[in-house]
Amino acid sequence: MEYNPNKYEPLNLIGRGSFGVIRKVRRRSDGKIYARKEIDYKRMSEREKKQLVAEVNILRELRHPHIVRYYERDVDRDNCLMYIYMEYCEGGDLAEVIRRYKKRGKRFAEQTIWKYLAQLLLALHECHCPGSGKSGVRPTVLHRDLKPDNVFLDGRDDVKLGDFGLSRLMDGSEFARTYVGTPFYMSPELISESSYNEKSDVWALGCLIYELCTLDPPFQAKTQSQLAMKIQQGAVAPLPPQYSQELFYIIKAMLQVNQSRRPTTADLLEVPMIKQALGEEP
Numbered sequence: 064m065e066y067n068p069n070k071y072e073p074l075n076l077i078g079r080g081s082f083g084v085i086r087k088v089r090r091r092s093d094g095k096i097y098a099r100k101e102i103d104y105k106r107m108s109e110r111e112k113k114q115l116v117a118e119v120n121i122l123r124e125l126r127h128p129h130i131v132r133y134y135e136r137d138v139d140r141d142n143c144l145m146y147i148y149m150e151y152c153e154g155g156d157l158a159e160v161i162r163r164y165k166k167r168g169k170r171f172a173e174q175t176i177w178k179y180l181a182q183l184l185l186a187l188h189e190c191h192c193p194g195s196g197k198s199g200v201r202p203t204v205l206h207r208d209l210k211p212d213n214v215f216l217d218g219r220d221d222v223k224l225g226d227f228g229l230s231r232l233m234d235g236s237e238f239a240r241t242y243v244g245t246p247f248y249m250s251p252e253l254i255s256e257s258s259y260n261e262k263s264d265v266w267a268l269g270c271l272i273y274e275l276c277t278l279d280p281p282f283q284a285k286t287q288s289q290l291a292m293k294i295q296q297g298a299v300a301p302l303p304p305q306y307s308q309e310l311f312y313i314i315k316a317m318l319q320v321n322q323s324r325r326p327t328t329a330d331l332l333e334v335p336m337i338k339q340a341l342g343e344e345p
């Protein structure tokens with residue numbers, strides 16, 4: 064399909080992914096608003112380009128109410144740019160909301176945290192257990208980069224998992240080069256260099272839910288080696304008193320250092336409080 068520069072009207076920049084920018088765009092034919100990720104593949108190796116295309120093809124098939132929808136892609140060969148057109152989430156990313164709450168001394172309501180946890184579990188379950196939802200059978204997709212910056216809010220205050228698995232494109236070295244910020248959500252098994260798996264996504268989700276309660280990650284340190292030690296010890300400080308023991312219990316279960324004792328998304332979706340939080344879903 065030939066690149067059509069006039070199909071979408073570029074609007075303002077709204078975000079920055081780990082290898083490209085996100086721009087708000089308007090489709091000229093019907094005025095509909097989308098988010099466009101603009102990937103500069105000038106410096107990518109042939110292998111990475113092939114992986115990127117394969118990755119986008121898998122991600123385009125992920126159809127779920129709590130996964131940011133991929134619509135189409137386009138390639139501007141003259142400028143070595145790949146455009147990925149996705150669902151626009153007017154609430155922005157969760158990292159920005161956490162920053163805002165911290166600045167204003169606000170806290171998330173416990174009910175909201177259960178709702179976000181339940182919705183993100185459904186999204187992760189759709190990725191980990193292909194064919195569990197309505198979409199057809201396909202390979203397991205591991206998110207690998209679950210963090211507040213990659214969770215987006217729509218206009219109804221529902222959360223959507225975004226920026227899928229593209230970090231998998233980088234092999235060890237490049238991922239390190241491309242990865243920005245401190246790996247607060249890195250799991251113990253990733254630190255001990257065993258393989259990343261579904262339980263590593265559950266660990267990252269546990270870190271994210273803990274951060275919604277305290278507005279800080281569960282493990283923090285001045286240096287990466289001190290951070291690694293804290294993660295491998297796995298000591299989780301209590302939540303602020305306004306939150307229930309049930310919430311703390313589920314977070315501690317997700318932050319089990321021993322991944323064989325960590326619950327799967329299927330296990331967690333059976334928890335009564337999670338079922339109750341989903342009960343409100345249409």
Ligand SMILES: CNC(=O)c1c(C)[nH]c(/C=C2\C(=O)Nc3ccc(Cl)cc32)c1C
Pocket residue numbers: 077078079080085098100131149150151152153154155156215225226
């Ligand atoms: C300040 N930026 C924002 O408020 C913001 C808004 C309104 N939307 C976004 C981001 C996305 C958005 O709206 N849709 C997306 C699909 C995939 C990815 Cl990786 C990101 C987005 C952002 C970062």
